[in-house]
Amino acid sequence: xxxxxxxxxxxxxxxxxxxxxxxxxxxxxxxxxxWAPFTALSGLPSETVFPLLSETSGPFEGFLYRFDPLRIHxxxxxxxxxxxGEAFGIGGSYVPYQVVHALLWWARxxxxxxxxxxxxxxxxxxxxxxxxxxxxxxxxxxxQWIGQLNQFGFIFWMMLSCYLFASGLEADTFAVxxxxxxxxxxxxxxxxxxxxSQLLLLTVFPIVxxxxxxxxxxxxxxxxxxxxxxxxxxxxxxxxxxxxxxGYTYQESVLRKDWRLTxxxxxxxxxxxxxxxxxxxxxxxxxxxxxxxALSCLAAIVFLAGSLTLIRPRRDEPADPFSLxxxxxxxxxxxxxxxxILSFPVYLLLDSARGLWRTQLLSAAGAAVVLxxxxxxxxxxxxxxxxxxxxVFLVLAAAVVMCGSIGALQLGAVHRSQWDRHRITMARVLRxxxxxxxxxxxxxxxxxxxxxxxxxDMWFDVALRLVYPGVPVAGVYFYSDGTKAPGDNLVAAxxxxxxxxxxxxxxxxxxxxxxxxxxxxxxxxxxxxxxAIPSYACSDHCASDLYNPxxxxxxxxxxxxxxxxxLSAAFPN
Numbered sequence: 001x002x003x004x005x006x007x008x009x010x011x012x013x014x015x016x017x018x019x020x021x022x023x024x025x026x027x028x029x030x031x032x033x034x035w036a037p038f039t040a041l042s043g044l045p046s047e048t049v050f051p052l053l054s055e056t057s058g059p060f061e062g063f064l065y066r067f068d069p070l071r072i073h074x075x076x077x078x079x080x081x082x083x084x085g086e087a088f089g090i091g092g093s094y095v096p097y098q099v100v101h102a103l104l105w106w107a108r109x110x111x112x113x114x115x116x117x118x119x120x121x122x123x124x125x126x127x128x129x130x131x132x133x134x135x136x137x138x139x140x141x142x143x144q145w146i147g148q149l150n151q152f153g154f155i156f157w158m159m160l161s162c163y164l165f166a167s168g169l170e171a172d173t174f175a176v177x178x179x180x181x182x183x184x185x186x187x188x189x190x191x192x193x194x195x196x197s198q199l200l201l202l203t204v205f206p207i208v209x210x211x212x213x214x215x216x217x218x219x220x221x222x223x224x225x226x227x228x229x230x231x232x233x234x235x236x237x238x239x240x241x242x243x244x245x246x247g248y249t250y251q252e253s254v255l256r257k258d259w260r261l262t263x264x265x266x267x268x269x270x271x272x273x274x275x276x277x278x279x280x281x282x283x284x285x286x287x288x289x290x291x292x293x294a295l296s297c298l299a300a301i302v303f304l305a306g307s308l309t310l311i312r313p314r315r316d317e318p319a320d321p322f323s324l325x326x327x328x329x330x331x332x333x334x335x336x337x338x339x340x341i342l343s344f345p346v347y348l349l350l351d352s353a354r355g356l357w358r359t360q361l362l363s364a365a366g367a368a369v370v371l372x373x374x375x376x377x378x379x380x381x382x383x384x385x386x387x388x389x390x391x392v393f394l395v396l397a398a399a400v401v402m403c404g405s406i407g408a409l410q411l412g413a414v415h416r417s418q419w420d421r422h423r424i425t426m427a428r429v430l431r432x433x434x435x436x437x438x439x440x441x442x443x444x445x446x447x448x449x450x451x452x453x454x455x456x457d458m459w460f461d462v463a464l465r466l467v468y469p470g471v472p473v474a475g476v477y478f479y480s481d482g483t484k485a486p487g488d489n490l491v492a493a494x495x496x497x498x499x500x501x502x503x504x505x506x507x508x509x510x511x512x513x514x515x516x517x518x519x520x521x522x523x524x525x526x527x528x529x530x531x532a533i534p535s536y537a538c539s540d541h542c543a544s545d546l547y548n549p550x551x552x553x554x555x556x557x558x559x560x561x562x563x564x565x566x567l568s569a570a571f572p573n
Contacts, residue, residue, distance in 0.1 A: 003259040016117075019310055023131065024106075026306030027300040030135055031106040033299050034405060037097075037291065038142045038412035041566065042383075043094035046459040047147030050075065051097075054082035068250075073194040077104065077153035092466075092560030097146045107203030109135035111159035112365050118166045119211055120284055120332070122507055123324055124310045125390070126372055129397045133368035134301050136404025137279040139274050140360030151361045156190035158198045164206050168223055169209060169216055181223045188230045196238070197346035197362055204232055204342060208335060253328055256351045266354040271344045275367035278400045281407030286414050292353060296405035299397040303333070307394050323386045329376045336369025371400055382529040398436055418453075423565050425453040425521060426463055430561065432519045435554035436471045439508055441490060441497050441516045443528060443537055443568050444477035446522040453478075457487035458504035465507065467561040474506035479521065482536040492516075492533070495543040514546040517553065 044051065054062045063084065067073040081096035090096070105313060113131030119124050142148040148240055161184045168180035188202060206224040210217070242249065256264075274280070286292065343363035375396045379389040429444060432481040442464055447453070454460045457476055464475040474497075476488040493515060501510035508515075518530035519539070533544045557567070 003499070004307070006257050007078070007396075007572065010118070020114065021282040022306070022309040023128055024110050025104055025108045026302060026309070027113075027131060027135060029302050030299055030307075030401075031102055031109070033302070034136070034408045034412065035102045035105065035144070037288075037295060037409065038416040038451075039101075040098050041095070042098065042144075042146070042412075042416045042563070043423065044097070044147055045419055045453060046455060048459060048462045048466060050149075051080035051082065051461055052398055053174040054079050055466070055469065059083055060086055061084070070196070070241060070520070071394040072475055073190055075094060077149045077222065077560065088565055092558075093563040093566075094146070097149065101152060102419055104149070104156050106362070107156050108152065108159060111156070111163050112368060115159065115163050115166060115459065116369065118163075118170070119213070120328070121213065121542070124302065125307055125394070126324070126332070126376065127255065128307060128310055128323045129375075129393070130365075130368045132401055133371055133397070133404065134260055134364045136299070136365035136401050136408055137275070137278075137360070138404050138407030139277075139356065139364070140358060141411065142358045142361065143408055146413050148361070149323065151358050154191045154194040154198065155362060155365075157187045158195065158202060160180060161187035161191060161202070163222065164229060166209060168218055170211060170214060174327075177219060177223070181226050185226050185230050188227065189329035192234045193229060196234070197343075199234070200342040200345055201339060201362075204338070208339075211331065237514045244522050250278075254350055254352070256349060256353060264348055267348055268344055270354055271356075271359060271363070272341055273346065274356060275340060275343075275363045276309055277371060278371065278403045281404055283407060283414075286410055286413045288409075289306065292406055292409040292413065295409055296402050297534040300402040302395060303401045304398050311390070324376065324380075326377070326380055327423055329373055329380055331383045333370060333377065335448045336366050336373055338366075340364075342365030359544050372397065375400075395475050417524075421451065422484065423455040426467065427567060428521060428528055429464075429519050430467060430557060430565070430567070433517055433549075433553050436468050436473060437552055437554045438515070439511055440474075440517055440552045441508060441511060441517065442473065442475040443518045443530075443533070444475065445518060445520050445534055445537070446480045447477050448487065448521075449479040450483065450485075452485070455484065455486050461484070461504065469558055469560060474508040474511075477521075478534070478536075478537060482534070492538045492542040492569045494541055495546060512546065514544050514548060515552060518547075 016411070018333040053065075057079075059079075062079040063075055066072070077100055082091075085091045085093055087097075109131040111129045112134040114128045116127035117124055124126045137143075142151065142350070164180050164184035164187060168177045170175035170185060171180055191198060194203070195376060203474055206220060209220055210327055242252070245252070257396050289389065300311055324352075340363055343366050347359040347362075350359070354357065375479070378396065379392040384392070425444075425447075427454065430530070433440075433442065443458065454477065460477050461475045462471045474490060475487045476490050478488075479485065489500050489503045489507060490497050490508075493502050494495070494515045497511050497513060497516070499506055516533060518533055519528050520530050521528075523530075529549055533542075533547050538544050561567070
């Protein structure tokens with residue numbers, strides 16, 4: 001009898017591994033469909049400080065964000081693609097960043113499936129739907145944007161910690177349970193010391209484990225002591241830091257101004273509903289509307305086809321996996337809703353609480369559980385039998401997958417267009433100034449105000465530092481009406497450029513006006529160089545006669561720059 005039980009357990013584990021591998025492959029196809037068309041070859045028009053930190057730090061030092069000890073691991077998933085690019089000889093390229101982004105996106109859905117399956121081991125199809133809805137959740141405008149790699153990173157660490165912790169509860173021996181608990185706490189640490197918005201979710205997860213089919217509450221209590229030590233330490237260090245900061249931290253500078261309870265509750269509900277209104281994930285039509293619609297239909301088909309790999313009878317249950325009780329559906333719904341509302345309190349502290357930008361990524365898991373449970377409840381009350389309810393469940397889930405896929409692809413197209421605009425502008429700068437012989441201030445003129453490729457001078461300045469590696473450089477740009485761009489902070493007076501002390505500090509804070517290059521963003525000439533410094537960039541008393549760009553420009557473009565902007569070898573000619 002014991003032998004038969006062992007064989008059944010082995011068969012069950014093999015079946016679980018096979019279904020997990022199948023789901024991993026299906027999710028991989030889903031992510032590929034959403035990521036490859038627009039995002040795979042996209043890049044960073046802003047948030048380029050992270051690649052710059054990698055390029056100016058050592059290979060190991062670059063993994064640590066030394067400017068904020070409570071976010072010391074912010075750089076992890078920016079440094080990783082940098083190291084990969086260097087190892088494969090494609091340093092400067094954004095492709096490794098996009099690959100890491102896609103893998104984190106895929107892992108987020110897979111870990112959601114694995115965690116939910118631990119609570120509903122006899123209803124893998126529900127866990128499958130949850131993971132798929134996590135992947136396609138397009139409520140957040142930062143989806144498909146590698147400038148927010150850290151958001152995907154801390155969510156990955158959070159979900160990995162939850163998976164390892166739940167696995168420790170299920171472990172056959174105390175030694176394995178202890179090892180998994182240590183791994184869970186390590187992942188929990190990596191998550192919290194990357195970002196803090198998941199703090200409440202991590203705090204509540206051991207309580208959620210009370211719903212686990214294995215009622216090992218004594219072991220859970222022991223494991224929870226180690227688990228809670230991590231957020232307790234984080235909270236203590238946070239209180240210590242902000243009590244001594246005097247109100248000068250970045251986090252305090254972006255706090256909300258309206259602290260009325262009604263305003264906070266209104267923002268809370270706004271974000272909760274945005275996570276669930278999947279029909280609103282579809283945004284305005286883009287130039288690639290037909291391609292997006294076709295790929296979204298294909299994603300829904302892949303989701304439905306993938307579900308067939310999980311619908312199979314088991315020895316100890318009925319042939320259909322859709323026979324969950326109404327109570328189970330309601331408990332799942334309530335648990336998901338609790339996780340959903342606890343995804344937002346930290347974001348509600350921000351002045352941009354309604355921005356739908358990086359505030360919705362964390363809530364995707366809770367929203368996916370709520371939507372899956374809501375669909376299950378709708379199907380549960382239809383008088384069509386368990387098989388029929390299963391079909392309804394999958395069809396409705398596929399409809400959400402399709403809406404989310406459309407929204408995700410639209411976001412990919414938007415971010416790609418922003419990158420292409422930035423890339424074209426920087427290519428124009430590089431055509432005029434392939435490289436620099438020594439320090440220089442680059443002025444870009446005639447930038448269209450309604451189609452600004454940078455949005456702030458900081459991102460133009462950092463872009464110049466990346467394309468001219470090893471050369472001190474600073475940059476400012478002006479719109480076509482002669483007005484300064486936001487953040488322009490270099491002033492020409494007499495024969496010098498000087499920093500006015502505001503905004504992002506440039507590398508060059510005091511340099512000769514002779515070290516000036518002016519590039520026309522709207523030039524019809526092949527090289528785009530301006531013959532003189534424009535009057536709006538140079539005061540009446542500045543020595544504009546010093547302008548001599550030919551003395552500064554070098555004709556050999558950096559290979560890193562070629563890869564970063566995907567320029568051809570013949571580009572400079």
